[in-house]
Every structure is written in C-alpha cells, then in structure tokens.
Amino acid sequence: MRVVLRGEVGEGRAVTKKAWKRVGGEAQLSMLGAASSIIDKNMMPTCPVCQGPLRFYYHEFKQTPRRSGTVWIWCGACGAWEHASRVELPKDRTYADPWATLNLDAFDRLERNQFLDQLERKWESGELPRQFTCA
Numbered sequence: 077m078r079v080v081l082r083g084e085v086g087e088g089r090a091v092t093k094k095a096w097k098r099v100g101g102e103a104q105l106s107m108l109g110a111a112s113s114i115i116d117k118n119m120m121p122t123c124p125v126c127q128g129p130l131r132f133y134y135h136e137f138k139q140t141p142r143r144s145g146t147v148w149i150w151c152g153a154c155g156a157w158e159h160a161s162r163v164e165l166p167k168d169r170t171y172a173d174p175w176a177t178l179n180l181d182a183f184d185r186l187e188r189n190q191f192l193d194q195l196e197r198k199w200e201s202g203e204l205p206r207q208f209t210c211a
C-alpha cells in the first residue's frame with residue numbers, strides 16, 4: 077500500500093508505510109535474543125519471522141547509579157518489532173544516539189509519534205549507528 081505520510085507531503089515524496097507488528101511467542105524470544113546478541117557481541121542475527129535484516133536503536137535514560145536504557149529491534153523487511161527495557165549496557169560500550177540530548181518529555185513525545193517509521197528513516201539515511209562502539 078502506498079500512502080503519503082502526513083508531514084512528508086511537503087517533501088513531495090510518497091513512501092511505502094510499513095505495517096509494524098509486535099511479535100509474540102517464539103519470535104519474541106528470538107527478537108530479545110537478537111537484542112542481547114547486538115549488545116554483547118555486536119552481531120545481529122536475522123529476523124526470526126522472515127530472515128530479513130534486523131535493525132536496532134538504543135536509548136539511554138540515565139547513567140547513574142547504573143546505566144539503564146532501552147532497545148528497539150525491528151525488521152527492515154517484514155516490520156516485525158520488539159522492545160526491551162531496563163537494558164544495562166556493558167561499561168566499555170558506547171552508542172552514538174542522535175537523540176541522546178532529548179529530555180524525558182521530548183523523548184516521550186518522539187516515541188509516541190510513529191516512532192518505528194522515524195527509526196526506519198534514520199536507519200536508512202545512515203543516522204543511526206549500526207553497531208555499539210567498544211572503548
């Protein structure tokens with residue numbers, strides 16, 4: 077289905093809007109496993125639903141007393157996605173989050189505004205890191 081997204085009309089381009097679907101059951105466990113894999117080994121498995129390319133985004137909410145963040149994992153092909161919260165990144169890992177400086181309210185608004193579409197666009201444009209950096 078081709079639709080012109082609101083807010084993009086000015087850009088004069090139509091995009092194919094993905095039908096995002098949060099996975100359940102076995103696929104959910106695989107998606108969460110993929111989150112662990114990218115964090116622990118900087119390796120991303122393929123989508124458990126369609127074997128397509130998985131993508132991810134990490135956002136850290138606070139660093140003290142312990143680092144605590146959240147990870148979104150999604151498939152660039154079929155639109156399956158999952159989200160993991162209270163993720164603790166190893167001390168030697170950094171992630172160049174383009175939204176790192178947003179305060180909680182601003183991030184909350186962002187997250188409620190077709191967040192997966194925004195993530196996908198930022199991934200496609202190369203603005204999201206493809207890996208964590210090891211110190």
Ligand SMILES: [Zn+2]
Nearest residue numbers: 123126151154
């Ligand atoms: Zn998929």
